[in-house]
Amino acid sequence: MYLDSAATAQKPQIVLDALTDYYINQNANVHRGLYQLAFQATEDYEKIRQQVGEFVGVNADNIVFTRGTTEALNLVASSFGPLVVHPDSEILVTAAEHHSNFIPWQQLAKRTGAKFVVVPPDDQGIVTTDAIIDHVTAKTAIVAVAQVTNVTGHVVDVARIGQAVHAKGGYLVVDGAQAVAHMPVDMRQLGADFYAFSGHKIYGPTGIGALVGKKQLLQQMPPIAFGGEMIDMVTEAESTWAPSPLKFEAGTPNIAGVFGLSAAITYLTQSDAEAREQHERALLDQLRTGLQAIPGMTVYGDSEGVSVVSFNLAGVHPHDLATYLDEQSIAVRAGHHCAQPLMTQLNIPATVRASVGLYSNEDDVERLLSAVRAAGRYFNESE
Ligand SMILES: Cc1ncc(COP(=O)(O)O)c(C=O)c1O
Known part of the structure; x- marks a missing residue:
C-alpha cells in the first residue's frame, strides 16, 4: 500500500x-x-x-x-x-x-x-x-x-x-x-x-x-x-x-x-479539480484525526495542509516506525525529507510522513492508522 x-x-x-x-x-x-x-x-x-x-x-x-x-x-x-x-x-x-x-x-x-x-x-x-x-x-x-x-x-x-x-x-x-x-x-x-x-x-x-x-x-x-x-x-x-x-x-x-x-x-x-481536492482533503482529515487520537502522537503542521501529514510517535524512532510499517507492506517516508534546517528548528532528527494521491482511499488510511496504533503498542510495551 x-x-x-x-x-x-x-x-x-x-x-x-x-x-x-x-x-x-x-x-x-x-x-x-x-x-x-x-x-x-x-x-x-x-x-x-x-x-x-x-x-x-x-x-x-x-x-x-x-x-x-x-x-x-x-x-x-x-x-x-x-x-x-x-x-x-x-x-x-x-x-x-x-x-x-x-x-x-x-x-x-x-x-x-x-x-x-x-x-x-x-x-x-x-x-x-x-x-x-x-x-x-x-x-x-x-x-x-x-x-x-x-x-x-x-x-x-x-x-x-x-x-x-x-x-x-x-x-x-x-x-x-x-x-x-x-x-x-x-x-x-x-x-x-x-x-x-x-x-x-x-x-x-x-x-x-x-x-x-x-x-x-x-x-x-x-x-x-x-x-x-x-x-x-x-x-x-x-x-x-x-x-x-x-x-x-x-x-x-x-x-x-x-x-x-x-x-x-x-x-x-480530465477530472474535476474541486472533486480531486475534496477527495484528498477527506483522506487527510481522516488521517490527521486518527493520528491525533493515538497516545504519544505528535502531528506537525496544521489542518489546512495539503497532500502530506508528518508525525512522530513518542518513544519510537521514525525509521523504526517506517520499517515496522514496511513489514506490513505500507510504504511511508521517514527521514528529514530533504528539509534538514526544519528538522534542526524543530529539534528532531526526522519525522514519518504519509502522503496521499488520487488513487488513495479510506481503507489505505485506516490500514495505516491501525498499523501505527499496533506499532505504538509493540514498541512501547516491549520496552
Ligand atoms: C517541496 C519540494 N521541492 C522540491 C523538490 C524536488 O523535486 P525534484 O526532486 O523532482 O526535483 C521536492 C521533492 O520532493 C519537494 O517536495
Whole structure:
C-alpha cells in the first residue's frame, strides 16, 4: 500500500502508453531532423509546451522544460540570480524549504556576498505567509518559497507574498513541486516571477519538469548549459543563443518525458479539480484525526495542509516506525525529507510522513492508522 505520493506519484496507464507510443511510433530527435518523423516529433513537443503553458495559465514561450523542480530552481539561481543579487542584497527563504529551494539560494548568497535570510518556523513547523512578508525589506532581491511545503503540507498565499516582494522591488521564485498535483495553479493570479514543478509528482515520468518564467526575465537570463539546439550561431570566436526558452534546453531533451508529462496533465485535468481536492482533503482529515487520537502522537503542521501529514510517535524512532510499517507492506517516508534546517528548528532528527494521491482511499488510511496504533503498542510495551 503506497502512501508516499509526495515523494513520487504512481503512474496511470495513460502515461505509460504515452511513453511507449513515443518510442514505438514517433522516436526522433527534436529541432534538428529534416525528415517527416522528426518534424512530427518537434511539432508535438512544441504543442506540449503550449499544453503545459495552458495548464498553469501562461504562453508556451514562458515554459522551459527541465529535469524537474530542482533543475528549474538551480537554473533561476545560477542564471537570474547574479543579474539582480548584489553584495548588499538579501535573499529570503524559509526554514521549511526543501533543500532544492534552499541550497541554490544559500550558495548564490555565498557567491555574491548577499545576506541569506531564513524565516524561522513556529513550533508546528509552519512558516506563515505573514512571517515571510514581515521579513521582506527594501534590500530583498529574491524571495524563494514553496507554495506547499513537503514536510507539513502548509500552503502559503503566493499572491500576497508576490505583492509584498514586488512592492519592495524584489522577485518571487516559487517551488511548486508539492502544489501542482493538489490545486489549480494559475500564474496570472499568483503573480510569481518564476514557478518550478516536477512531472513525476503529478503522475508523470521522472526526469521531466518545467520552469515557468516571465518572458522578459527569461529573455534577459544567460544560458548556463551549452550545446545542441540552444544556439543561434557558433564561430571560433563567439557564439550566440537561440531565443528563450530553447536557449535553456541544451542537448537532446527528455523527449519521451515531455510526451509523458503531456499525458499526466491530461490525466490530472480530465477530472474535476474541486472533486480531486475534496477527495484528498477527506483522506487527510481522516488521517490527521486518527493520528491525533493515538497516545504519544505528535502531528506537525496544521489542518489546512495539503497532500502530506508528518508525525512522530513518542518513544519510537521514525525509521523504526517506517520499517515496522514496511513489514506490513505500507510504504511511508521517514527521514528529514530533504528539509534538514526544519528538522534542526524543530529539534528532531526526522519525522514519518504519509502522503496521499488520487488513487488513495479510506481503507489505505485506516490500514495505516491501525498499523501505527499496533506499532505504538509493540514498541512501547516491549520496552
Ligand atoms: C517541496 C519540494 N521541492 C522540491 C523538490 C524536488 O523535486 P525534484 O526532486 O523532482 O526535483 C521536492 C521533492 O520532493 C519537494 O517536495
